[in-house]
Amino acid sequence: MDPTLPQRLYLISYDIDKGRFDPVSTTYRGSLLRAAALTELILGGLLRDRGGRAERDPARTPDDPFLAEVLAGLSPKEPSHWVNAVPDRAWTAEGAVREQLAANGSVTVARRRVLGVFPTREVTPSHPDRVRELRERVRAAVLAGSGPATAPAEDVALAAIAVDGDVWTVFSTKERQRHRAEFKALHERFEAEVPGMRNAVLAAVVNRRAGTN
Numbered sequence: 302m303d304p305t306l307p308q309r310l311y312l313i314s315y316d317i318d319k320g321r322f323d324p325v326s327t328t329y330r331g332s333l334l335r336a337a338a339l340t341e342l343i344l345g346g347l348l349r350d351r352g353g354r355a356e357r358d359p360a361r362t363p364d365d366p367f368l369a370e371v372l373a374g375l376s377p378k379e380p381s382h383w384v385n386a387v388p389d390r391a392w393t394a395e396g397a398v399r400e401q402l403a404a405n406g407s408v409t410v411a412r413r414r415v416l417g418v419f420p421t422r423e424v425t426p427s428h429p430d431r432v433r434e435l436r437e438r439v440r441a442a443v444l445a446g447s448g449p450a451t452a453p454a455e456d457v458a459l460a461a462i463a464v465d466g467d468v469w470t471v472f473s474t475k476e477r478q479r480h481r482a483e484f485k486a487l488h489e490r491f492e493a494e495v496p497g498m499r500n501a502v503l504a505a506v507v508n509r510r511a512g513t514n
């Protein structure tokens with residue numbers, strides 16, 4: 302089974318060459334993972350945008366536990382604003398996705414103590430080549446061929462979330478400057494296919510940096 306969008310985003314946030322996760326987006330990675338989950342639910346038809354709010358299909362439930370958890374957190378009676386849906390319970394998202402990947406063998410998790418006191422987890426992808434392949438697929442949605450116009454919707458979505466979420470393991474600063482037209486086309490397609498999500502991601506990043514969510 303292919304990894305979900307949140308799982309892919311988690312994996313491509315890991316820098317294989319440096320052996321660490323992207324340090325820039327680490328403080329709001331949970332919100333980005335939720336944005337990826339909400340996006341997958343939209344692309345799968347389980348969620349839809351209604352006037353800037355998330356309206357769910359109460360008759361359908363995804364098989365993936367994390368996607369199901371995100372969907373269950375949205376009221377079937379009163380649609381939620383996307384800006385609220387992205388950061389909601391974001392602090393639990395990274396752990397949930399990490400546990401899924403550890404359970405299916407995609408990553409290994411070693412528990413350690415910094416300075417012998419502070420507990421921490423050391424996460425390592427089990428298949429580095431697969432992580433590189435996932436990252437290149439996302440990059441290709443912007444930088445290869447005809448770019449965002451014909452790329453798969455899921456790759457376009459991950460690329461857009463990675464750019465707006467400052468996941469520097471995916472696109473460099475120079476690439477963002479050199480390919481402004483391509484990134485503009487990327488955002489236009491993302492906003493057309495997943496209405497409201499880009500603004501929600503940007504708001505989550507700004508608020509988290511300011512310490513307000």
